[in-house]
Amino acid sequence: MTDPPADLLEFVWVWNSQAGQGTPPVHRRVLRWLEGRRAAGDHRLLLMAFRGCGKSTLVGLYCAWLLYRRPETRILVLAADHPLATKMVATVRRIVERHPLCRPLVPASPEAWAVDRFTVERPGALRDPSMLAAGLGGNITGLRADVIVCDDVEVAGNCDTAGKRAELRERLAETEFILTPGGTILYVGTPHCAESLYRTAQEGESWLAGYRRLRIPLLDGAGRSAWPERFSEAMVAQLRERVGPIHFSRQMLLRPVAAEAARLDPALLIRYAEEIDYREAQGRPVLSLLGRRMVSGGGFWDPAFGRPERGDSSVLAATYADAEGNHYLHRIAYIVQEPDAPDDPATQQCRAVARLARELLLPVVRVETNGLGRFLPAVLRREMARAGAACAVVEQHSHRAKQERILSALDPLLAARKLHAHEQVFRTPFPVEMAEWKPDVAGTRDDALDALSGCLLAEPVRLPGAPPAARGAGWRGIDGTVPALTQSYM
CATH class of the missing domain: 3.30.420.140 (YqgF/RNase H-like domain)
Structure with missing residues (x-):
């Protein structure tokens, strides 16, 4: 009789224990939400968390866990540019190689085991790799994926004009034609402009209407830090001073503040x-x-x-x-x-x-x-x-x-x-x-x-x-x- 497969929190606990580190409450909150949405059958997800929270690392562990649970899963990582997407794929490949629960996934003679794409040991002969990195400027037509992770697709350089924002949305619309029936699209990021992809209907027209959201700002309504061990009150004050009110509101409080809010007094x-x-x-x-x-x-x-x-x-x-x-x-x-x-x-x-x-x-x-x-x-x-x-x-x-x-x-x-x-x-x-x-x-x-x-x-x-x-x-x-x-x- 084999043991039941580990849940996501246990999977991450094993990885962190091997590295000699703990799993802070803010990370456990993200992990429970990811697994809970999967169990509930929600296939359109948006994860927004403050910069430095480690959300990309957690999503990488989530991808490795998906492959551990179902090796035939095909995952496409889409980012603002190819090197950024490659960074996540390389992280997942390293987890697969070193995580004790993923040892059966490492093929004896890997044919595709690169930093921007790899294929695990899996049944069948699927055409697409287990995980693939792509930039928004690349050609993704013809790919097929069961899970698409849109990791930091909105950055300062591609959303600062109306034309760039329209082009960004046009490229992202292509993901619906790549996704397999019943597949999942997960957006991960922070707002970089007032007309952000991630804003809610209350904040303006919502590109991701109908997506289930998890929003974790650095500070709650009472000004308490979401990760006090790493972001103390003094560190938050220093960070706010270094980056300024506009960028702090966008990147740390997850508010798509308009540039017009800036007053150069x-x-x-x-x-x-x-x-x-x-x-x-x-x-x-x-x-x-x-x-x-x-x-x-x-x-x-x-x-x-x-x-x-x-x-x-x-x-x-x-x-x-x-x-x-x-x-x-x-x-x-x-x-x-x-x-x-x-x-x-x-x-x-x-x-x-x-x-x-x-x-x-x-x-x-x-x-x-x-x-x-x-x-x-x-x-x-x-x-x-x-x-x-x-x-x-x-x-x-x-x-x-x-x-x-x-x-x-x-x-x-x-x-x-x-x-x-x-x-x-x-x-x-x-x-x-x-x-x-x-x-x-x-x-x-x-x-x-x-x-x-x-x-x-x-x-x-x-x-x-x-x-x-x-x-x-x-x-x-x-x-x-x-x-x-x-x-x-x-």
């Missing part, structure tokens, strides 16, 4: 009037601001050549950062050219940027090369050399939507009150642009916001630990000698 900027202070100690340069040592800094230039009153503005933002995570918007410069000047507009603007880079001791200036800026880095490098600025020029091509860049850069810092701005910034159009900014509204001015977001999102460039080579007006003066013990730069 200039009053949240911490105003200061001091200039950067350069000192040398034992031949090593130190740059300070407000009595704090700066550890990184740089500029971001979003160029334009039209008239600012009729089109985009050409804007340079210059920022510094200290070791405590405070950022300092030291300058916002609207770069203009004279139509009657002997030099061409590109040279005029590059010369102005090079002059500011020298004055502000910027170690790097990144140039937005989308569109008009493609030929500017070479001109800017020439003008940097002529100005004697010890400043690198880096080409920057943006792939994310401008709205997403601005929100992800400014929202966390403003919420945490870690973004400072020099009083000169308040004498430019920047505060008005910031206060009037509305995502997804055509014609809204955002050139300075885009330049600032470029600075904040860029990989920090550390200020050099040794003085730069004498190229002109660097930190060591025009001829390489130290001009004075202390200098302030306007």
Whole structure:
């Protein structure tokens, strides 16, 4: 007489015990729901849980358990891209190889045992593998599956415009033609936009109407953590500060908050009037601001050549950062050219940027090369050399939507009150642009916001630990000698 097959919770307990770890209550809740829905015959499921909950790992164990219970099951994992889907398939393959209850599933001579597809020991001769990974951009026509796991099919890059959202839904509709009669579709993910796939009818039009849902936000209505051992009150506060209110609401509280809910309030900027202070100690340069040592800094230039009153503005933002995570918007410069000047507009603007880079001791200036800026880095490098600025020029091509860049850069810092701005910034159009900014509204001015977001999102460039080579007006003066013990730069 053989033992009855293990239920899902027991299956996971065996796996966790083998790894020397427990099964927290939040995981047991997910596992009971998955098995309960299967027993009830529910075939359209949506699992929403906060980021870091381990939902993909649990779903991987669920897939391995399905193969353990019925080896002829065919599972398709569909994700935003193929590598993400492969990650889950590879995880399930590893579980099948190592789980004590899955040993009969490992074939003696596996013909298909790759990281993105594998076939277990099973009766019959089915054409499709036991488990297969596919990205939304791949061709899945002709496949057949008994279970389809849509794991993180909605990500920031494929839902930030109406056209992308329509394309996403069109591709997902194909799953209904792949699923076998009586099969199951399980969506796993978190919302990334206001028009999320996962929103309920109360939140707007529901793409997944009729799906049975399990929703586990990080915090309940009383503010208690769903996993206090891992996400303590202090850790939750730090996370909220790092990612900002919008992303925290979407990814951790599972609310499809509209981007319009973001308010870039200039009053949240911490105003200061001091200039950067350069000192040398034992031949090593130190740059300070407000009595704090700066550890990184740089500029971001979003160029334009039209008239600012009729089109985009050409804007340079210059920022510094200290070791405590405070950022300092030291300058916002609207770069203009004279139509009657002997030099061409590109040279005029590059010369102005090079002059500011020298004055502000910027170690790097990144140039937005989308569109008009493609030929500017070479001109800017020439003008940097002529100005004697010890400043690198880096080409920057943006792939994310401008709205997403601005929100992800400014929202966390403003919420945490870690973004400072020099009083000169308040004498430019920047505060008005910031206060009037509305995502997804055509014609809204955002050139300075885009330049600032470029600075904040860029990989920090550390200020050099040794003085730069004498190229002109660097930190060591025009001829390489130290001009004075202390200098302030306007």
